[in-house]
Amino acid sequence: MSKLLTYDFEYEHDYTLIGIHTTLEDYRAAFLLNESLNIHLKRYKDDLDFESKKCSFPFYEYQNKKTLNSWYLISNKFTLTHRVNQDLNNLFAQETKIEFLIPEKSQIDYFLKISEQNNTEFIQKTLQKIKNTYKIITSYIIDPYTLKSRDNLII
Numbered sequence: 236m237s238k239l240l241t242y243d244f245e246y247e248h249d250y251t252l253i254g255i256h257t258t259l260e261d262y263r264a265a266f267l268l269n270e271s272l273n274i275h276l277k278r279y280k281d282d283l284d285f286e287s288k289k290c291s292f293p294f295y296e297y298q299n300k301k302t303l304n305s306w307y308l309i310s311n312k313f314t315l316t317h318r319v320n321q322d323l324n325n326l327f328a329q330e331t332k333i334e335f336l337i338p339e340k341s342q343i344d345y346f347l348k349i350s351e352q353n354n355t356e357f358i359q360k361t362l363q364k365i366k367n368t369y370k371i372i373t374s375y376i377i378d379p380y381t382l383k384s385r386d387n388l389i390i
Contacts, residue, residue: 250350251358252379252388254343255365256372261310263370264345265295268308271368272361274299276308283309283336283390290315290334294390304351307390311336311343336387340377347374348388 257264265276274297282291290313297306313334335341347365352358358376365374379385 249353250348250379251352252377253347253349253362253365253374254340254377255345255347255374256342257344257370258372259344259370261293261295261308261345265308267368267370268347268365271364274306276306283387285334285387288313288334292336296390302352304349307346307348307350309336309346309348309388309390311340311346337382337384339383343377346377346388348390 255264259267262278265278268274269276276295276297279294279296282293284291292310292313294310295308299306313336315332315334316329337343337346349358349361362374362376365371379388382388
């Protein structure tokens, strides 16, 4: 008698996702987070490009060789300004369009993604350091399973 074995497979998100609210530009936010978290985020050579939306999102990366985890600071907003009218005297000759990496979280400015990190105490300390960072309004943990467009965070 032979048995048929079946396996259920569900992709697990092996990262912690933190939403950050701030008015800082991406390079300044990365600099201040580097200082407060003692990490070394650097701008990745390419942005996250989405041809369908005609937008790209800058992101910063840090690979910690001691703990073997990766940190990513990802912008959630892309602003495109283009001319809609060739009349130079027209006050409303430009149109601004904002696209979001994760549209259901449009109030968030940046996502901090920490891979391979499940230590609750470490995450809570990191979250507190982020909250205490100059010009950071607030930050909080986000469950990636609640996001419809979580695949946009795959780097």
